[in-house]
Amino acid sequence: MLDKPASALRIRERLLESERLMDETGCYDGITELKLRNQDPLKFETLHTKLRAYCVSAREMARRISASPGVREVGEMVVAIYTPEGDAIALSNGIMVHVHTMSRFIKWMIRNGYEENPQIRDGDIFANNDAFIGTVQVPDVMDVVPIFHSGKLVGWAGAVCHELEAGGITPGGDVALAQERFTEGLFVCAEKVGENDELRRDYVIRCERNLRMPIYWVLDEKAKVASCIDMRESVKALIDEIGLDYWMQVSKEFIEEGRRAQLARTRQLTVPGIYRGHTFYGHVTAGKPGYQPLGDPDWLYNMPIEMEITTDGKIIMDFEGTQPWGYHSMNCTPAGMDGGMFVTLTQHMNFEGLVNDGAWMATELKLPKGTWTNPDNEMVATATSWALLLPAYGVFQRLLSRSFIARGFVEEAFVGQVNSPMIEMGGTSQYGTPFGMAHFECAAAGSGALAIKDGLDTAYVGWNPESDMGNIEIWEQNMPMLYIGRSIVPNSGGAGKYRGGCSFLSTWLVSKTDHLRLVTSEHSSRVFDNGGLCGGYPAPTCQKHRAVRESNIFELAENGAPLAHHTGTNPYRSELEVRLEGEHVTLEGPYITAPHKTGDVFTHSYNGGGGYGDVLERDPVKTAWDVENGFLTKEAAQGIFGIVLDEDAEGFPVANLEATKRHRAEMRAKRLARAKPVSEWIARERERVKTADFAPEVKKMYASAIRLSPRFTKDFSAFWDVDAKSTFGVE
C-alpha cells in the first residue's frame, strides 16, 4: 500500500485505510519503521527543509499580493502542504492554529464524496470558512488546491488568511453580536470556487455583494491561490527530482517522525502525571443595542482542564466540567480546539525538528459533547470563539509550564497570554465610502512572565507568534480615526517575582465621518483570564472602554491647550475626564453602542500577561528601571512589591535596598498575620456554598456544569461535603 501512489479515484478508501492502519499499529499510516530516514537521514532532513522553505516563501509572496493590513502588516496568514489524505507535512510560520483546521477541511471534502461531485481535478480551487467543516471562525477563510502528478492526486497545498471583514451583523469578522450562525456573515462551505487555477467570477461577485469591504477578501483569495500554486509547482518539481514513489513514502514518514518527535519531546521536557487548572470568562451585554435575547445577556463560564501526561509521552487534555454551548458568538468547534492545541504545541514544545500533523497525533483532546468545545448543534455561532478558546489554552500553557518547572527546564516555563479584545469597526470611511474592518494591533499584547524573567511588553499574543501590531499610519489609512496616543499601561502585567508583560492603550480621535460603529469582542472585564503561576498574580482584567462624545478636542487643539493622550493611572478619574469636555461614557464588556462621529474620542486597551513567583522576591534594581520607563508606578513598586525607591540627583528612581529589606519583612509579617488556615476558610465558606449564596450568573454556572458533568458534580460534592445537585436545584 504505502509504496504505491494514491489513486485519485479512491482517495476516500485510502483515507479510511490510513486511519485503520493508525488504529492497528499506533503509527501514522501504519509506518512502523522510518525506512527512508534510516537509509539516508541527510536526504530526508534536506527534503523537509525544502518543503518548509516552499511554505515560507509562498507565504511571503502572498503577503505582498494582499491588500489587507491584517495579512500584509500583521501576518495573519499561514500556508501548508498536505498528503492526499489531508495530513499536514510541512507548514510556514504565521497563524499556525489553522494548519490542522485545513486538514479537517480536506478530510471533510474527501469523506463527503467530493471525488464524484463536484470532483477534484488539477487546477481546482476549494474554499471554506465553516468552523464545523474546518476552520475556527468565519473570518478565517481557507483555500486549498489539489496537487496532481502523472495524473494522480499526490497532495494538497493550502492557505488561510484572517479576513478583516466577513459581512456579519456587525462590521469586522469577529462578530460580537452573533447569537446564531445566521448572523455571522458570508459562509463558504467547502465550495469549489475556482477552476484552471482561476477564481470563478460568480464567486468573486458573491463576495463583492456580501461584504462591506470586499477588496480585502477578494485580493486575499488571489494571494492564497498564488501561494498554493507556488507550493504546488514546487512540490511537483521536487517529485520530478526524487520520484513519485519516494515522495509518497517520504511525505508520510515526515508525519510519523513528527509524531515520534512530539512523544520524545514530551518525555524530554515534562514529568508524567495529572495537572489541573481552570480559568473563567464573563460576558456582559445586558441593555446593549442590537442584542437579541435568545440567551442570557450576562453570563459566566468556568473552564476546568485536566491534563494527563502518560509515561508514553502522550498529552491528553480533558475539558469535562466546562459549560454548555450558548446563544452567543463564543462557541468553538472541535476544529478550533484542535487548532488551539496545534498552535500551543508549535510554540511551546515543538520548536525544533519536524513540525507537522504528527505532533497533533501525539495528543488527545476530550471535548464533552454539548459543551462550548463541542456543540451538539451546528447552528450555533462561533464568530468570537477565541474568547473561550484562548483562555482555555492559556491554562494549557500554564499546565505545561508547571511540567517544565518540575523537570528543570525553567527557561521554557511561560505563563502565556490568552486573550486580546479585538476592536472592529464599520460605517462610512474618511473617504466617504462604506467600510468595515478588524483592527489587529492587538496582535502585540503583553505576554505572561517566564520563570526566569519578565514577560514581553506589547510584543506577544497566543495566536500569532510573529505578534506585529502594525504601524499607526497603516491603520490610519484604513479607518476614519487618528491616533492621539498609543501608550504602555503601567502595572498592566500580573505582579510577581517576574511580572507579566505590560499591555498598551490606544486613544483615537474619530475623524471625517458621521457614522463610525465601534464594536469590541473577546472582552472580559468582570473576571481574570490571564492567570499567574507559582505565586504570580493574574494580569488585571481587560479595561473598560472609555469614550467622549462630542468632545471639545478641536477647540483645545486650536488654542494649543493640553489634550488627553491616554486614560492615566487614577482609576477614579481618567485623563479624558480631566482634559476633555463632552459626554463621558464608560462601558464594560463588549463595546456595542450607537455610532460615533467626528470629534468623538475613544480609548481601547489590551490584556497584559500573568506574573510568576512571589512579588516580595522581585529585583529592586530592575523595578527602579521599570518605574523610570513607565511599566510600573512608584506606588505599585512599594505597595505591591515592597520595594522602596528613592530619587537620584537627576530625579530618576533608585532602589533603596536596606529600606526595601525592612519594608518587605514588615509586609511578610503582615501577610502571615492576615492569612488564615485553609481549613478555617473552607469551614466558613461551606456555609455559603450550602445556601448557594452567589450571584445569579455564578449559580447558573454551577448548575449548568453539574447538569452536564458527573465528574464535576462528584468533585464539587466531595470538596464541600454537600449534595451539589440539590444545592443548585439540578434534577
Added chain:
Amino acid sequence: MTSYSKEVIADLIAGTLPWPQTRRIMSAYKDDDRFFKYVSVLQDRVGWSDPILLPVGDHLFICQSGDERVTKCECGHSFGDYRKNWKLKAAIIVRDSEETLREIYPNSDLPDPDWMEIREFICPQCGTLHEVEAAAPGYPIVHDFEPDLEGFYRDWLGKPLEPSNKGG
C-alpha cells in the same frame, strides 16, 4: 549531547545568567542531564537534608522525609503526603472585595468580586506566597499537580525509586 555546568544551571534558575547565554540555551538542543543537576542546585539551596525528589513550584518540593514522601516548603515546613493537595494545609488570604483587590491592582479595572475572587496560598511558617488562584466564589480549591513519581523515575529517568512504606 548538550550539557552545562552546575554553576550555569544555578545561574539560570536564579535568573542571573546573562541574557545572551540564556538565549543560547533556549535555542540549543536540550541538555539531557538537566534534571539531576537542577535538583542538586535546589538541594544546595535548602537548609534541610531530606532528598528532593521533584520540584513542584518555585519554592515547593516533593522530598523523601524518612519513610514518607511529602510536599515541603523551601523553609522546611511540611505540607504532608505529596499525593494530597498541599494547599489544604496552607494559610490563605482571599481577596473578595474592591478594597482588597485594589491593593494589587492600583490603577486597573477590577473583576466583579461577586463573580471572581483571588485566593493566595501561603506557607504558614515563612510567609512565602506559593500559588494564587483566581476563581468564582464557591469554586473548589484545585489540586494542581499529581505527578506520576514512580513512573517518572522508572520509565523516563531510568533510576527507579526505592520502595517507600508511606507516602507513595
